[in-house]
Amino acid sequence: MMRVSAYGTDRPQAATGSAIPVRALIAFVCAYPLLDWISYTHPMAHFNITPWNPQPALAIALLMLYGQRWLPAVTLVIAITEQLIRDTATPWQIDITAALVLGLCYGAMAQALTQHFRISPRLDALRDVLRLIGIVILGSLLTGALYVGTLVAGNAGPAVQFPEALLRFWIGDGVGMLVFLPMTLMLADDARRRQIGTMLLKPETLLQAASIVATLLFIFGQNLAEQVKFFYLLFLPLVWVSVRSGLLGSAVAALLIQTGIIIAVHITGQTPLSVFELQTFLIALTVMGLFLGVTVDEREQAELALRKSQKLAAAGQMAAALTHELSQPLTALANYARAGQLLVIAASPDRSQLEETMNKLVAESRRTADVVRRLRDFLQHGAMRMEQANLVALMENSVSRLQATAAAENTTLRCHVPTGPLPVMMDTLQIEIVLRNLLRNAIEAACENPAEGREVHAGITCESAREVTVSIVDSGRGIRRGQSEQIFEPFETTKASGMGMGLAVSRAIIEAHHGRLWAEDGDKAGILRFTLPLGDIDHE
Amino acid sequence: MSDLRARYTVFIVDDDLSVRDSLSLILSLKGFRNATFACAEDFVRALQPDWSGCAVVDLKMPGMNGLELQQMLASREPPLPVVIISAHGDVASSRLAFKADAVDFLEKPFDDEQIVQAIELAMKRLHDRESDLEARQRREAGLAMLSTREREVMQLLGEGLQNRTVAERLGLSPRTVEVHKARILAKLGIRNVAELVRLVDAVD
Numbered sequence: 001m002m003r004v005s006a007y008g009t010d011r012p013q014a015a016t017g018s019a020i021p022v023r024a025l026i027a028f029v030c031a032y033p034l035l036d037w038i039s040y041t042h043p044m045a046h047f048n049i050t051p052w053n054p055q056p057a058l059a060i061a062l063l064m065l066y067g068q069r070w071l072p073a074v075t076l077v078i079a080i081t082e083q084l085i086r087d088t089a090t091p092w093q094i095d096i097t098a099a100l101v102l103g104l105c106y107g108a109m110a111q112a113l114t115q116h117f118r119i120s121p122r123l124d125a126l127r128d129v130l131r132l133i134g135i136v137i138l139g140s141l142l143t144g145a146l147y148v149g150t151l152v153a154g155n156a157g158p159a160v161q162f163p164e165a166l167l168r169f170w171i172g173d174g175v176g177m178l179v180f181l182p183m184t185l186m187l188a189d190d191a192r193r194r195q196i197g198t199m200l201l202k203p204e205t206l207l208q209a210a211s212i213v214a215t216l217l218f219i220f221g222q223n224l225a226e227q228v229k230f231f232y233l234l235f236l237p238l239v240w241v242s243v244r245s246g247l248l249g250s251a252v253a254a255l256l257i258q259t260g261i262i263i264a265v266h267i268t269g270q271t272p273l274s275v276f277e278l279q280t281f282l283i284a285l286t287v288m289g290l291f292l293g294v295t296v297d298e299r300e301q302a303e304l305a306l307r308k309s310q311k312l313a314a315a316g317q318m319a320a321a322l323t324h325e326l327s328q329p330l331t332a333l334a335n336y337a338r339a340g341q342l343l344v345i346a347a348s349p350d351r352s353q354l355e356e357t358m359n360k361l362v363a364e365s366r367r368t369a370d371v372v373r374r375l376r377d378f379l380q381h382g383a384m385r386m387e388q389a390n391l392v393a394l395m396e397n398s399v400s401r402l403q404a405t406a407a408a409e410n411t412t413l414r415c416h417v418p419t420g421p422l423p424v425m426m427d428t429l430q431i432e433i434v435l436r437n438l439l440r441n442a443i444e445a446a447c448e449n450p451a452e453g454r455e456v457h458a459g460i461t462c463e464s465a466r467e468v469t470v471s472i473v474d475s476g477r478g479i480r481r482g483q484s485e486q487i488f489e490p491f492e493t494t495k496a497s498g499m500g501m502g503l504a505v506s507r508a509i510i511e512a513h514h515g516r517l518w519a520e521d522g523d524k525a526g527i528l529r530f531t532l533p534l535g536d537i538d539h540e
Numbered sequence: 541m542s543d544l545r546a547r548y549t550v551f552i553v554d555d556d557l558s559v560r561d562s563l564s565l566i567l568s569l570k571g572f573r574n575a576t577f578a579c580a581e582d583f584v585r586a587l588q589p590d591w592s593g594c595a596v597v598d599l600k601m602p603g604m605n606g607l608e609l610q611q612m613l614a615s616r617e618p619p620l621p622v623v624i625i626s627a628h629g630d631v632a633s634s635r636l637a638f639k640a641d642a643v644d645f646l647e648k649p650f651d652d653e654q655i656v657q658a659i660e661l662a663m664k665r666l667h668d669r670e671s672d673l674e675a676r677q678r679r680e681a682g683l684a685m686l687s688t689r690e691r692e693v694m695q696l697l698g699e700g701l702q703n704r705t706v707a708e709r710l711g712l713s714p715r716t717v718e719v720h721k722a723r724i725l726a727k728l729g730i731r732n733v734a735e736l737v738r739l740v741d742a743v744d
Binding site: 323324327328329330331332333334335336338339342343346357360363364367393396397400401403404405407408 | 556558559561562563565566569570599600601602603604605607608625627628630632633635636647648649650651652
């Protein structure tokens with residue numbers, strides 16, 4: 001202990017993970033024998049193999065987090081614990097060798113997990129969890145072979161029992177590590193610890209815990225022969241927890257189930273054999289829970305990243321539109337300012353022109369500020385600025401702005417709109433983004449045709465008094481049957497290039513306008529339509 | 541340069557009122573005669589055959605856009621050089637504009653110096669073209685005044701032949717060829733045979 005604290009204070013700046021906090025070591029020294037003592041039930045004769053061994057997880061976690069330099073200390077703790085808790089009928093040389101075997105094996109597993117597979121203790125990737133499970137299963141088998149082999153070689157146990165002892169060791173250590181190692185590793189991670197805190201505070205968690213306890217009560221309420229039959233019922237609460245709370249939830253749930261089983265077998269007084277049977281089930285249960293949990297976690301992370309990038313894409317498009325809006329008043333501003341300068345230099349006695357120019361300059365700067373305000377609104381709240389605007393003019397505008405792009409691709413771009421203005425309540429900038437998106441997509445789709453057949457038609461129809469429909473039809477390959485919804489998924493695209501983010505953003509904008517945006521199955525044409533409501537609608 | 545400013549008009553076509561108005565103001569203050577139009581269609585309707593100058597055209601306008609207007613103006617005689625201005629300069633549009641012989645492609649916001657430079661370049665092109673045209677018209681008028689014999693002599697001299705050879709080919713005396721040559725130079729308003737050679741090349 002003295003050596004440890006001296007080390008800790010002398011070189012506090014040592015590389016992360018190498019300076020072991022005193023607290024962690026004290027916790028290990030206390031918890032390892034304690035867990036071994038608690039779990040020392042139903043031992044197998046001669047070999048002292050129990051059906052549940054959570055303490056190796058502590059040793060492996062410690063070595064993973066703080067490095068192999070703690071291997072001697074860990075081995076010492078293992079040796080002392082063996083002496084304290086287990087029957088010491090075996091010669092001390094055998095005990096020491098066995099403790100050495102265990103220490104070295106745990107060290108090797110920790111080494112494989114951290115150095116070879118570089119597993120993050122946060123366990124937020126399926127890959128990491130897969131490797132952890134693999135190492136635990138293989139490692140505990142190997143450890144068992146060496147441990148049991150040592151005892152057999154030292155004549156501490158009969159050689160004929162080697163296979164059965166190995167199987168029991170494998171199951172006991174395997175299940176102990178599967179239940180405890182992910183939990184211990186996550187507890188060592190700050191972010192994960194905070195997650196545990198918030199999870200435990202949720203009322204749903206209490207309900208889930210209650211359901212696990214109830215299921216356990218039901219199972220162990222049956223007579224001994226029936227218990228194993230009903231064990232599968234535990235899958236239900238575990239799935240519930242894993243789906244809702246991810247890996248963290250499944251790890252906590254597995255721990256709860258394991259604790260429940262241990263308490264129950266103490267009370268109901270089971271044979272060691274049936275306990276091993278239950279533990280085998282628990283392995284399957286835990287592995288399933290971990291897989292499901294980490295899959296849920298991964299999906300959630302992907303969704304978060306997606307939502308972020310979606311927001312960025314929308315902001316990017318907004319920025320492009322605003323750049324356009326800004327450059328107009330900026331041009332005018334620069335011109336008026338320069339004109340004012342020239343008028344001052346000319347020193348004409350007539351000040352009216354100068355005054356007029358200055359007034360215009362002020363008006364332009366207001367217009368610029370207005371655009372900037374809108375950008376800020378959008379970035380801060382995604383707020384829309386609804387105004388009565390002419391959809392026909394907006395459409396004509398958008399179409400004419402893309403004529404050059406269309407011409408460059410040899411595509412005919414036509415606009416079919418009603419004569420006369422069509423006032424619609426909308427955020428002009430956002431609807432413009434949608435129109436530009438759809439038109440650009442349509443032009444790209446039309447390019448799948450040979451040069452003479454490339455056409456895009458943009459139209460507005462107003463068949464009911466309640467809404468107006470905008471259609472963008474291209475002469476491309478069209479949307480394959482069944483794909484008409486899929487294309488709105490972010491990243492989904494029928495084009496060879498492009499992220500396909502535009503359609504998802506467009507739909508979000510149209511839906512915010514209380515309209516609909518959809519694609520129609522078409523063989524020789526790609527058809528996209530959206531509606532916007534007419535008349536006064538409260539957009540709140 | 542300022543005589544060019546007085547000679548030609550700048551036609552500003554932009555759908556944005558403030559851009560149009562401010563551009564007109566600054567160009568007026570810099571001594572350019574100018575006229576403004578809110579859309580390409582208005583400009584095309586108003587355009588008279590005898591108007592001469594250059595057009596400053598916004599790329600993106602409702603209705604006919606800047607590039608379409610440029611295409612339309614390309615076939616006009618006398619030509620109307622175009623400067624494209626755009627708040628949304630993309631590579632595709634600028635390539636199309638330059639392919640159609642745009643003088644410049646300016647992204648908004650631009651400096652008054654930039655637009656003035658572009659307009660002056662356009663006017664210089666216009667002026668050069670007009671000077672060329674005048675010179676050619678003068679030459680053509682001169683050629684029309686030549687007699688058949690003079691034309692024959694001019695053709696052979698233009699091929700770089702000596703007086704004597706020309707005389708032999710046409711069965712004339714070298715002295716007569718000399719006289720014809722002097723008349724040809726006088727009628728075409730040129731100084732020597734070298735210019736004559738160039739002119740014959742140009743006519744061919």
